[in-house]
Amino acid sequence: MHELSVCQGMLQQVEAIAAQRQAHRVASITIRIGPLSGVEPDLLQHAFPVARAGTVAAEAKLIVERLPIRVSCDQCGAETEATANRLLCGACGDWHTRLVSGDELLLASVELLV
Amino acid sequence: MCDTCGCNVTEHHKNDDPHTVEVLEELLSVNNEQAAHNRAHFNEHGQLVINLMSSPGAGKTALLEATIDALKDEFSIAVIEGDLETENDAERIRAKGVPAYQITTGTACHLDAHMVHEALHHMPLQDVDILFIENVGNLVCPASFDLGQHLNVILLSVTEGDDKPVKYPVMFRAADAVLVTKTDLMPYMDDFDIERVKVHMRNLASDAPIIPLSARKDLDMDGWINWLRKHVDALRAGDELRGAGQGIAGHSHKRRGSQIL
Numbered sequence: 270m271h272e273l274s275v276c277q278g279m280l281q282q283v284e285a286i287a288a289q290r291q292a293h294r295v296a297s298i299t300i301r302i303g304p305l306s307g308v309e310p311d312l313l314q315h316a317f318p319v320a321r322a323g324t325v326a327a328e329a330k331l332i333v334e335r336l337p338i339r340v341s342c343d344q345c346g347a348e349t350e351a352t353a354n355r356l357l358c359g360a361c362g363d364w365h366t367r368l369v370s371g372d373e374l375l376l377a378s379v380e381l382l383v
Numbered sequence: 384m385c386d387t388c389g390c391n392v393t394e395h396h397k398n399d400d401p402h403t404v405e406v407l408e409e410l411l412s413v414n415n416e417q418a419a420h421n422r423a424h425f426n427e428h429g430q431l432v433i434n435l436m437s438s439p440g441a442g443k444t445a446l447l448e449a450t451i452d453a454l455k456d457e458f459s460i461a462v463i464e465g466d467l468e469t470e471n472d473a474e475r476i477r478a479k480g481v482p483a484y485q486i487t488t489g490t491a492c493h494l495d496a497h498m499v500h501e502a503l504h505h506m507p508l509q510d511v512d513i514l515f516i517e518n519v520g521n522l523v524c525p526a527s528f529d530l531g532q533h534l535n536v537i538l539l540s541v542t543e544g545d546d547k548p549v550k551y552p553v554m555f556r557a558a559d560a561v562l563v564t565k566t567d568l569m570p571y572m573d574d575f576d577i578e579r580v581k582v583h584m585r586n587l588a589s590d591a592p593i594i595p596l597s598a599r600k601d602l603d604m605d606g607w608i609n610w611l612r613k614h615v616d617a618l619r620a621g622d623e624l625r626g627a628g629q630g631i632a633g634h635s636h637k638r639r640g641s642q643i644l
Contacts (some may be wrong), residue, residue, distance in 0.1 A: 271493055271524035278413045286404060290624040296401040300410060305528040305630065307553040308410075340588065346512040356588040372630055374410040374527070380401040 273310040275374075276320035279290035283379055287325045295326040299378045302335040303371035304353045310335060329380075338371030386616035414528055416633055417496035421531025424503070424564065425514070431618050432514045434530055436554065437538035438547075439520030442564040442598055444472045446538065446607075449598035451479045453608050463502045465494040465519045472517065482506055493524035496531055499576055512615060515627075522551040534614060535560040535628045541565050541575045548583035555584065556628040558591045563590060567597040591627035 279300065287295055302310055310333045317331045341348045342358035348369060349359025358366050409415055414493070425432045435443045444464075451460055462483040464472040473485035484502045486494060499516060508514070516532060518525040537558040539547050540566060548555035562583060563577055581593050594606040615625055 270528055274491070274495070275410060275527070278411050280404075281413050282408060290404065299564070305553055305556065307523070322580075333524070349434065350514075354549045354583075355586050357586060364588050366588045368629065376406045376408045376410050376412075378403050378405045378407075378429075380403045383403050 272308060273316040273320060275308050276313060278315045279376060280320055280324050280326055282376055283294050283329075285325055286379055287381060290381055290383060292323040292325065292383045294327040294382040297330040297332055297381055297382040298326060298376070299332040299334065300381075301334045301336055301373050301375040301377050303336055305372040306367065306374040308374055327374075335379065336370050336373050339369040340366035341369045342366050386432065386523075394464050399602065411529075414496045417500055417641055418529035421496055421500055421503070422533070425533070428508065428511070429619060430508070430511050430514050431534075431615050432530075432532045433611075434525075434532035435536045435538065435613040436518045436522070436525050436535060436557075437520060437540070437564075438522050438543060439497050439595045441520070441538040441540040442542065443520070443538055444475055445598040446562065446564065447476060447517065448479055449545075449604060450515075451476070451481050451599060451613070452606070452609070453604055454513075455480070459510050461508060461511045462504070463494075463499060463516045463585050464575055465498070465517060465518065465563065469475055478619055488519060492519060493528050494518050494530055496530045499530045505575060507527045513611065522547065522554045525556050526554040532619070533624045536562060536564045538559050539580065540565050541568050542613040545575050545577070545579040548580065549586060553630060556587045556589060557628045558584075558589065559628040560607075561593045561604055562607060563593060564595075565599070566595045567600040581584065589627055589629070592609055596608075 283295055283298055302308055314331060315320040321327055321329060338351045339348060340351045340356050342361060342363055343360060344363040345361040347358055347360035356366055357364050385476060437443055447462060462476045462481060464483055464485045466472060467488055470485045473483040476483035484505050486498050486502055507528055516530055535557045541563060563570060565578060577595055584591060594630050596603045596607055614624060
């Protein structure tokens, strides 16, 4: 359960952004997560209320945007959807693929009250 | 009075309409910056740094003991050990005459770049050729934290079952090499098939080498030892260490670009 560490790291970043912009409160935090990031969105939501206490984001909402897994095939060039443990090309079935999307762990935006 | 502009309207600048700031930063950027700092330090000193990950009991410390026996006359080795509690593993390494620093994480399920940085200050690293970081035994959490290593080596013991890459894709995708350990037990494990491990790894779009060995019985250690030699040479030659692994350690082709060495 490393989601609490991830939450604490995220809040450090958010606090720095809020301080820089002289915000007195953070209304919401939007993050983007892919299934191959190793971070579980539901666990993150559970850890968030614990981690946010006493920070500038103490009343903030956490918005998680889940991204799909997509791979691009080195053999046939197709870009297709895939699943976490089967990253094969959906068109020709080859395993020589590159991940286009799905391992994201991004702080997308924060909503500040200045 | 408003503190910002001096007008008479109290809280003039405390506008309660939220405004959105686009950030688009890595969520773990605090850890990743520390990891980049660690990696720059290792590169400066020409030290190959390997992050060893596996489930508990897969044989990471036994692998290190056998590796030290095989390479101690050739390279100077140091080890950082990560466990929730005890100095046991560091003591096993020190008994081999190699410096080891034990990080005890308490309840934390993984090492992070700051813990490794702290450990570096407790170790004589000037002349070290290879630094092994033995991560906390766990196939989930360590996969998300870059420590500054060059390469990830994942151990899979034959007693665990050959379908671990299917069950823990995030971890196994990060592998630059997969060591199938405890192969001396293969006669008792008739349901473990190394070919299936290969198929599962290819299904993760990984071309990481799969190296079977038994550290305890000193069986087939050559493939692993030569893999290490090859990467020490590459680092010394100033080559880009582009491993098979993806996800942590700067391998991601999308966001962090190519590895810098």
